[in-house]
Amino acid sequence: MGRHRKNYPLARLCGAAGLVAAAWPAQADDGYTLGQGVRMGDIHVSGYLTVEAEAPEGGDAELFVDDLAIFVQGRFNRFFNPFFEGEIAGMPIVKENHDPFTGRTAKLVLERLYNDTYLKDNLVLRLGKSLTPVGEWNTIHAGPLVPNTTRPLTTHRSFSEFTSGVSLIYTPRDEAWPTVTAYWQPDGGLAKDIDAIEDRIFHNIKGVNLSWTRDFENTIGLSFQTADVTDSSESQTLIGADAHLVFGPFELRTEATQTWLHSPKAMRVRDSEFGAYGQVSYNIDERWALHARYEYFKDRNFAAASENALFGFSYRPKPPVVWKLEYVTQWGQELDIEQGFKASLAVLF
Amino acid sequence: MKRAFIKRSRTRALMVVMASLMLGAKAAAEEKILIIANKSVPVEAMELEELNRIFMLKRQVWPDGSPVVPVNREASSPARRQFTEKVLGRSMRSLATYWNQMQFKGFMPPVVQESDAAMAAFVKNVDGAIGYVMAENAPEGVRVLGEIP
Numbered sequence: 001m002g003r004h005r006k007n008y009p010l011a012r013l014c015g016a017a018g019l020v021a022a023a024w025p026a027q028a029d030d031g032y033t034l035g036q037g038v039r040m041g042d043i044h045v046s047g048y049l050t051v052e053a054e055a056p057e058g059g060d061a062e063l064f065v066d067d068l069a070i071f072v073q074g075r076f077n078r079f080f081n082p083f084f085e086g087e088i089a090g091m092p093i094v095k096e097n098h099d100p101f102t103g104r105t106a107k108l109v110l111e112r113l114y115n116d117t118y119l120k121d122n123l124v125l126r127l128g129k130s131l132t133p134v135g136e137w138n139t140i141h142a143g144p145l146v147p148n149t150t151r152p153l154t155t156h157r158s159f160s161e162f163t164s165g166v167s168l169i170y171t172p173r174d175e176a177w178p179t180v181t182a183y184w185q186p187d188g189g190l191a192k193d194i195d196a197i198e199d200r201i202f203h204n205i206k207g208v209n210l211s212w213t214r215d216f217e218n219t220i221g222l223s224f225q226t227a228d229v230t231d232s233s234e235s236q237t238l239i240g241a242d243a244h245l246v247f248g249p250f251e252l253r254t255e256a257t258q259t260w261l262h263s264p265k266a267m268r269v270r271d272s273e274f275g276a277y278g279q280v281s282y283n284i285d286e287r288w289a290l291h292a293r294y295e296y297f298k299d300r301n302f303a304a305a306s307e308n309a310l311f312g313f314s315y316r317p318k319p320p321v322v323w324k325l326e327y328v329t330q331w332g333q334e335l336d337i338e339q340g341f342k343a344s345l346a347v348l349f
Numbered sequence: 350m351k352r353a354f355i356k357r358s359r360t361r362a363l364m365v366v367m368a369s370l371m372l373g374a375k376a377a378a379e380e381k382i383l384i385i386a387n388k389s390v391p392v393e394a395m396e397l398e399e400l401n402r403i404f405m406l407k408r409q410v411w412p413d414g415s416p417v418v419p420v421n422r423e424a425s426s427p428a429r430r431q432f433t434e435k436v437l438g439r440s441m442r443s444l445a446t447y448w449n450q451m452q453f454k455g456f457m458p459p460v461v462q463e464s465d466a467a468m469a470a471f472v473k474n475v476d477g478a479i480g481y482v483m484a485e486n487a488p489e490g491v492r493v494l495g496e497i498p
């Protein structure tokens with residue numbers, strides 16, 4: 001494998017993704033508008049597609065479908081408002097040194113399945129599997145909605161991304177007060193979380209999230225959660241804070257979590273875990289943005305901390321479509337993030 | 350000399366006519382908007398702040414528990430532009446981004462109808478629907494909840 005071969009895969013893969021995007025119509029003849037889904041009476045169907053290209057240093061370049069997700073939601077009455085999200089994750093397309101459509105195995109995933117009951121116009125009872133409200137990134141983690149292809153470790157590594165149980169969501173009329181979400185998962189998850197890290201499957205999850213929103217753009221959140229680690233005598237307590245603030249063309253995103261382990265296994269390196277990231281985006285105009293991020297993560301299982309930094313840009317020709325290209329470098333303990341280039345095309349449909 | 354005066358007079362007259370047309374066009378473009386709702390909606394009038402909460406998907410049910418169904422015009426329509434400026438107070442693009450996020454969080458974004466007639470028909474026929482039309486196209490068979498100057 002020559003060096004030149006190593007330099008070109010990403011460009012070839014991006015070219016292929018470009019062809020896919022170019023073929024996607026912005027507005028169909030029947031009035032369908034990209035990003036708005038399809039409404040059939042009380043039912044709304046929509047979804048998103050994320051195609052990723054990555055060229056890790058020392059690894060094989062690859063183009064794959066990270067997510068093809070479908071949402072189906074219904075609004076029937078005060079009591080019956082179901083929401084379903086299913087997705088196919090990790091579909092291979094092309095991978096260096098592999099035959100086409102090999103190199104990873106696609107998985108069918110039940111991401112969310114719940115029903116909302118409106119106890120009052122600003123008080124919702126949610127039953128089922130939903131996204132855990134720890135930080136903004138976890139609650140809007142779809143490719144078309146987040147600024148980068150590479151997800152910060154802090155936004156998912158210390159807690160269960162999903163909660164199967166009961167939630168109570170209170171949205172106050174006055175912006176000075178936070179939206180409050182209290183949730184409880186008494187047992188295991190409704191469906192297996194394919195991205196869950198081994199020894200981090202949780203049950204008996206209880207938590208609360210407070211989220212202040214100002215002018216619908218600026219948010220500040222606080223999270224508290226306790227959980228038992230499944231198949232273990234361990235439990236953990238997490239606190240977190242996150243913010244997304246807009247200052248003219250600049251956007252600041254940040255999140256930090258601190259987790260304490262109780263009755264830790266003897267083999268644990270430490271009985272706590274800490275992560276924090278800070279990201280600055282500069283919106284050149286409505287379409288182009290530059291991004292820079294730094295993250296520090298001290299995992300419960302490793303002595304050395306993991307650090308990573310990201311530089312990249314995004315191009316959003318219209319709100320439901322975004323192209324991203326970034327370079328990620330990492331040092332210290334290697335966790336989920338690989339050093340190298342990543343690119344993606346994400347479309348909300 | 351006289352010829353020059355006549356030429357100037359014509360120019361002035363033309364400018365006056367053009368200015369009138371421009372002012373008229375501006376007045377027409379900023380015509381009043383009527384807030385309309387399905388007759389099932391158990392509300393008689395609507396404050397702008399409450400209308401904002403509905404279109405920002407912060408209010409999901411009417412006082413009787415039936416679902417609120419906000420209805421918007423297509424992005425290129427003057428009515429949508431006026432409504433966005435006067436009620437929502439944000440750029441169309443940032444609103445689209447916001448509604449995309451809310452859709453992912455499980456909230457249905459406003460339904461889009463592509464003419465005043467289509468808007469009126471949808472609001473008239475769908476329980477819980479609330480939308481807006483230009484005042485000159487005031488429809489029948491709906492409840493008018495207010496007027497935006």
